[in-house]
Amino acid sequence: MINTLSESMYRLDLLNEKQEKLTYQSSTRKKIDDGSDDSLTFTRQIYLENKVSTFENLKSQIEITTAQNDTADTAVGSIKDKIEIAKNEILRALNGTEQETSRSTIAINVSGLKKSIMLFANEKTNGEYLFAGTNGSQAPFEQDPISGKVSYTGNGYLKRVAVEEGSYRERGVTGFDLMMNTTDKANFGQKLTVSANERVIDNEGNEWVLNDAVPELVKHNVNGATNETMPLTEVLPATTPKTxxxxxAISTQGRSLESKENIFDVLDKVINALNQVDETGAPITKDQADSILKEGLEKMNTSFDTVNKAHSDLGVRNKIFEVSYEKLSSKLTHFNVLYENTSGADLAKVAMESKALELTFTSLYSTINKMNQLSLVNFIK
Incomplete structure (x- = not known):
C-alpha cells in the first residue's frame, strides 16, 4: 500500500513538471526554458540569436548611413545649383553693359552664394559632419574672421561602414573631393607641379603638406606628420604665390598625387575682381578685373565639374548601401524564420499534450482518492 502510494506521488511530481513545461511553452511560445532541456536546440538557438542580433545592428547602422547619404546628396545638389548661379553672375558682370555700381551688387550676390555654399559644405546629420572625412566631430570648413578665407580642416579619408560581417564600404565624399579642383596630377614615374596656396593629396587619402623653408612635401597620415618627404624645386621665373x-619623379609603385585648389579661393578672387581690387585690397583696372573674371569663370566651370563628379561618386556609394540594406533585410528575415522554427513551441502540439495531461491528472487523482479509502472493498471498486 505504501509503495503504491509513493509510486503515485512520484508520477504526480513528473506530471507537475510536465505541466510546468507546457505552461511555459504556451505562455512564452518557446520550446525550451534552459540548456538542460535540450542541449542541441539550445546551441542552435544561441547561434541564431547572435546572427539575428548582428544583422539587426548592421541594418540599424545602414539606416543611419542612408539618412546621412540622403542629406549629403541634397547638400551636394544645392552646391551645384549655387555654383551655377555664381557662373551666371560672372557672365552678367562680363556683359560689358554693367556699371561699376552693378558689379558691386553682383559682388554682394556672389558673397552670399559663397556663404550658402559653405553652409551646405558644413552639412551635419546625427551629430556628424558629412564632408569632413573621418573627422566628423568638427566642421570641415572654417572661415577666418579677418581675411574671410575659408580653409578645409577635415582629412582625405572616407569613413568605412559595416555592411556585412567583416565587410565594410566607404561612405560619402570628403572636402578634398567636393570643394577642391585638381590643378595637376602625377602618377608613378611623373613629377607634380604645385602652387604654394594649393594642397596635395595622394590616392590613399594622405595629405602632403608643403614646407616652404626646405622646400619639400611632408607626408601626413591619420596620426600626423611622418618621416616621408618629397623634395621640391621652385619653378622659374618666380611667381606669386610660388610654384x-x-x-x-614619383618612385612608389601605385602612388598618385594631386594638387588641389580650394573653390572658395576661386570665389574670393571673383569677389575681389567684382569690387575691382586685388587680394591685398589695392585698386586694379577694369581690364585687369575683366581678365580675372574670365579666368574665374573658367575655374567655376571646372568647379562645377568637380562637384558634379563628387555627386556621381556619392551616388555610386549610396547605391551600394541601398543594395546592402536589401540583402541584410532578406538575411534577417531568413534567420528570424530559422530562429522561430528552432526555438518556437508547436502550440497545436502543446494544446494536445495539455489535454492529454489533463486526462492523466484526472485518472491519477481518481486512483489516489481510491487508495486513500482504507476499505479493501472500496479499493476494489
Whole structure:
C-alpha cells in the first residue's frame, strides 16, 4: 500500500513538471526554458540569436548611413545649383553693359552664394559632419574672421561602414573631393607641379603638406606628420604665390598625387575682381578685373565639374548601401524564420499534450482518492 502510494506521488511530481513545461511553452511560445532541456536546440538557438542580433545592428547602422547619404546628396545638389548661379553672375558682370555700381551688387550676390555654399559644405546629420572625412566631430570648413578665407580642416579619408560581417564600404565624399579642383596630377614615374596656396593629396587619402623653408612635401597620415618627404624645386621665373615641382619623379609603385585648389579661393578672387581690387585690397583696372573674371569663370566651370563628379561618386556609394540594406533585410528575415522554427513551441502540439495531461491528472487523482479509502472493498471498486 505504501509503495503504491509513493509510486503515485512520484508520477504526480513528473506530471507537475510536465505541466510546468507546457505552461511555459504556451505562455512564452518557446520550446525550451534552459540548456538542460535540450542541449542541441539550445546551441542552435544561441547561434541564431547572435546572427539575428548582428544583422539587426548592421541594418540599424545602414539606416543611419542612408539618412546621412540622403542629406549629403541634397547638400551636394544645392552646391551645384549655387555654383551655377555664381557662373551666371560672372557672365552678367562680363556683359560689358554693367556699371561699376552693378558689379558691386553682383559682388554682394556672389558673397552670399559663397556663404550658402559653405553652409551646405558644413552639412551635419546625427551629430556628424558629412564632408569632413573621418573627422566628423568638427566642421570641415572654417572661415577666418579677418581675411574671410575659408580653409578645409577635415582629412582625405572616407569613413568605412559595416555592411556585412567583416565587410565594410566607404561612405560619402570628403572636402578634398567636393570643394577642391585638381590643378595637376602625377602618377608613378611623373613629377607634380604645385602652387604654394594649393594642397596635395595622394590616392590613399594622405595629405602632403608643403614646407616652404626646405622646400619639400611632408607626408601626413591619420596620426600626423611622418618621416616621408618629397623634395621640391621652385619653378622659374618666380611667381606669386610660388610654384614648385617635385625634384624627382614619383618612385612608389601605385602612388598618385594631386594638387588641389580650394573653390572658395576661386570665389574670393571673383569677389575681389567684382569690387575691382586685388587680394591685398589695392585698386586694379577694369581690364585687369575683366581678365580675372574670365579666368574665374573658367575655374567655376571646372568647379562645377568637380562637384558634379563628387555627386556621381556619392551616388555610386549610396547605391551600394541601398543594395546592402536589401540583402541584410532578406538575411534577417531568413534567420528570424530559422530562429522561430528552432526555438518556437508547436502550440497545436502543446494544446494536445495539455489535454492529454489533463486526462492523466484526472485518472491519477481518481486512483489516489481510491487508495486513500482504507476499505479493501472500496479499493476494489
Amino acid at each position: 614648385y615641382e617635385t625634384t624627382n
